[in-house]
Amino acid sequence: MDKETLNKLQFNDIQKEVQARAIGNYSKIRIGELLPQTSLATVKVWQQETQEARLILDSNQHVPFMGLSRIDALRSQVQKGLVLSPNDLIEYADFLRSSRMIDKFFEKNQYQTPLLYQYSKSLPSLLEIEEEVYQKIQHQKVSDAASRTLRKVRKQIRETEKELQDKLMKFLKHPSNKEMIQDGMIVQKDGHYTVPIKSSYKNKVAGNLIEQSNKGTTVFIEPAAVAKLNEQLIMLKAEEVAEEYQVLAELTGYLAEKESIIEFMVETITAFDVIFARAKYSREINGVTPKVNKSEVIQIKKGIHPFLPKGAVPLDFILGEEHRGLVITGANAGGKTVVLKTVGLLTLMTMFGLQIPVQKGTDIAVFDEVVVDIGDHQSMENALSTFSGHMTNIASILNKVKRHSLVLLDEIGSGTEPNEGASLAIAILETLYAKGALVVTTTHYGEIKRFAEEHEDFIPAAMEFDRETLTPKFILHLGESGDSQALWIAKKVNMASSLIKQAQEYMGNKDYQTKRKTFLKNEMEIKIDKKVRVSFGRGDRVLLTESQKKGLVYEDDGSDNVSVYIEEHLVEVPRQRIQLVMAAYELYPEDYDLENLFTDYQTRKMQRDLERGSKKAQKQLNKEMKQRDEERRAEEKN
Template sequence: MNPTTFEKLQYNELKDRVKSFCVSGLGRQLIDKLTPSAKMNIVSHRLHETTEAVTILNTNSRVPFQGVAHIQPIVQSLEKGEMLDPSQLIEISDFLRGCRKIKTYMLDKEYLAPVLSSYAQSMTEFSSVEEEIQYTVKGNRIQSSASKELKRIRSSIATTEQKIEERLNKFLRNSSNKQYIQEAFISKKDDRYTVPIKAAYKQRVEGAIVDVSAKGSTVFIEPTAVAKLNATFATLKVEESMEEYQILAGLTGLILEHIQEIKINMELIGQYDLVFAKAKFSKQIDGIEPALNDHGYVQIVGGKHPLLPGEVVPLDCEIGKDFRSLIITGPNAGGKTVVLKTIGLLTLAVMSGLHISAAKGTEISLFEQIFVDIGDNQSMENALSTFSSHMYQISSILKEANNHSLLLFDEIGSGTEPNEGAALAIAILESVYQQGCITVATTHYGEIKRFSERHPDFMNAAMRFNSETLEPLYQLIQGKSGESNALWIARKMDIEEQVLQKAQQYIDGKGYSLDKISEDKRRKPKQVKQQSKVYADYAKGDRVRLLEYDDVGIVYQGMDQFQNVVVLYQREWIEVNVKRLALELKAEDLYPAGYDLDALFTDYSTRKMQRDLERGSKKALRKVEKEIRKHRK
């Protein structure tokens, strides 16, 4: 199916709504992969699954999905040869327990949902594996009872720890040690038992320094009296880790032996989650399973767009039996586009196995392709106009469409000169009709409506419009073309009847009036005296803004006969017309009285040379003479 179709018809948004009802990552993954099918047996089976799931939910019983976590990452780790930790084993155990409960639950629903119940026959129970994990692991820790050796080691660890604590407490209570002790408590550092000693007395206490506090005021010493016990404790901890490793490896191997059956269980759990998510969505929208066909007949009775908020006006629509092309007319914002989207999205939903919000008698056809040209497709990247991009889209549709296609065109032929647009739209509609397509199109063009009235396999339809309140009613009426709502609105706005009658004549026959108005109604041009614009009188030293650069400069020479001003800007003299200048501050407001304005236009080195020459500097004179000789050469 064309990805543009999914985007324009909000198909992925619909899947997101259904996905919100999933309880596991397995089900959400399947919904992400879900696509519409055009095969009758597949769609019929999908819809039947959803109907059976709704039947089960209607019993008000709760499907036991508790514990069926997304264990795919754990399974992938297993297949890579990685060993599972206690928390992962717990997740596997919970998943297997959830599978067992769902199997029991679904087998019990055979009389309500024979198809869904039959899937549970393929699900494997692993009661022995569950029991083994539960017996071995508790609270993400391996139980001491998991093996005799582990029980012995942990018992020895407890005894050794008790002896260490007794000796350290005796050390802390000894009055001769009190002056050395920072605080009277036992601290465990890297599995070694220590006591905190004041740094100043660290040489007075026999033992090994294990750690030092952040400020260096306290050292943690392992007294010699417990050094041997600490070594024994460390050895026992290593033995404990080795025994735990052996136990975890054994459980990992046990699960790996059944990995294929577990993966089948995962697929079945994901499928159940998907189907029951569809069923929950169906109950939310009060959905039905519609009748199906594969020959292009669509009949929607009381259909509602599943994503529109609030109260939605139901849609009644039929196409594909007595006619194959439906032309919808009506006012802007009258609901024409919503009709197209509703027909398209309901069809995609059914082809995906979803129930739809509609009444009994609804029948949906399956299509190999659904092509959509809805909305403003203007492309800034490709510099395509709205009309050009519509034509580009329609061009690709014409190449791919066949007699198993549903076409949805919004405002076909719009975006260009009306006569040409209408003629082109009629030619396109005729072409896709000859290809055997089922087509629904909206338009404002009267020519298209008249073509549809005359063609035996086309049908006109109109969106109802309240001519009194000027409000759209969002209701489709087939067999009737839309009236000129523009004239209705104009009449309500008190446009003169004479003007409206003329407009109706032009709509019917295009017999335009070409009479010229009389001379006495023509306005004569008035003589207007042109006034020259007065520009500011610029003088040397004025600060001005150069509009072209949005920056400031200093006036060097005032306005000449051509209205040009010489300005010092970024150490260069430039000639600028007064039209491109704006006065910021006059020179008299910038500089004190008697200020030498010429100094503004002389750089520092030149001014310094002048001062040096005035005071008779020999160095300055030699520099001038050097410049003169250089110039002569």
């Protein structure tokens, strides 16, 4: 099956939904590798598997899947020659146990699930290994009963530890040691039993200094009286570890010896996990087991795309019995593409063994090939237009389709000149039909609609549209031709009635208005005549035509020159060399003080301070006046 088709129809998303409901990691991998089946017999078997699993789920029974989540990883460790830990061995034993329990489970449900019962009968039993693991691994560690040697060593460890603790307690309680002891307790450090001694007495206690506290106030000393016992204990524990390893290696070896049987067990139980993952997802979407056929007949009753929101309008669809081609027409956003995707995805889901969200009586054809041309095929890398991308895809489709193929084409022939696009689309439909494919396409082109109406083996269909709310109803009417509703929508959005009337006339004839009209230039584009004197207001933004600099009008007294403030200087510019860019009333708020445009911040601040009676401002003003008087007198002397 073509990967592009699976992506476009969102089948990959369906796979992910099913994967999420599987228990085992290996099961998830298998689901990702499986594809819709083209064999009618296989699809029937897969559908029966899912239906039987669904019966188990609906009766609130639980298949005893145990140890399945990591069985592939545990088997990999065994195959590499690694020794399993106690926890891993228990998980492995749980998996072996599940094989027996699944066999018994389906034996109990054999009349309800005859096919799954047949599968379960082939499950092997490794009861001896299972019991061996449970006997020798208890409470997440190797049990005392695992071997005589281990039982003996652990008994010696307990006795040695007791003797050590007794001697150390005597040391702690002895009156002569009381002053040296930091805490009256026995502490294990690096496998040694020690007592905490004040660091100032560390040289007065016979024994080995094992460790010192972070602050250096306490040292942990192994008294000489227990040194030999400690050494003996360390040796015993090493012997214990070695014996435990022997037990774990022995149990792991049992599993390695039965690898071929366990592999079959894993494959069978994984198959059950995959089946029940399909059933779990089917239950969540309220799926129904459809009829299946190889007669190229699709009859969907109240079908719903699984990714549409709740409340979506169900689809009734039929193709293949009386007609082999369907051309869907209707308004933009009317649901035409949704029909294509729903038909395609429900078909793929059926071929994947899933129940589908439809009503009973639905019949789905099993195809050898399902191909689509949906969406934008524009490619920046290959410099292909949308139309070129569609044509490239359709060319590939034409090369691969034959009988038992379902072809879904969205807006066939669009993206180019309408007459050529429609003609090419009809030729494509005829070619696909001649090859024996079932074809469903959407279009806006009237020529393609007429082709569907006139062709004996094609049928038109229209998507219902709510003219009042300008929304699609997603209802497909077979045998009807729809239109794009363009004029109706234009009217509803209050376009001029004269415009709509003109468009209606053009639909009947092509007498377009093609005469040239003369348009007056905008007033801003008319050059100022030398005889016309244009007045400017304070604050108007103007362009100095000679220097191409912009400035603000400071004063226009009606003379030949206008005072313009530009680059912080006032200049006199001939009126003919000034062009208005934007008037002050457009630039500034109604109550804006235009004087601010020509006064710097410090000056404006001084004025405000003087207005409110600031002594500091008045003092500064007097100082400036005095400075100007001194400068004037100095000039007069010179």
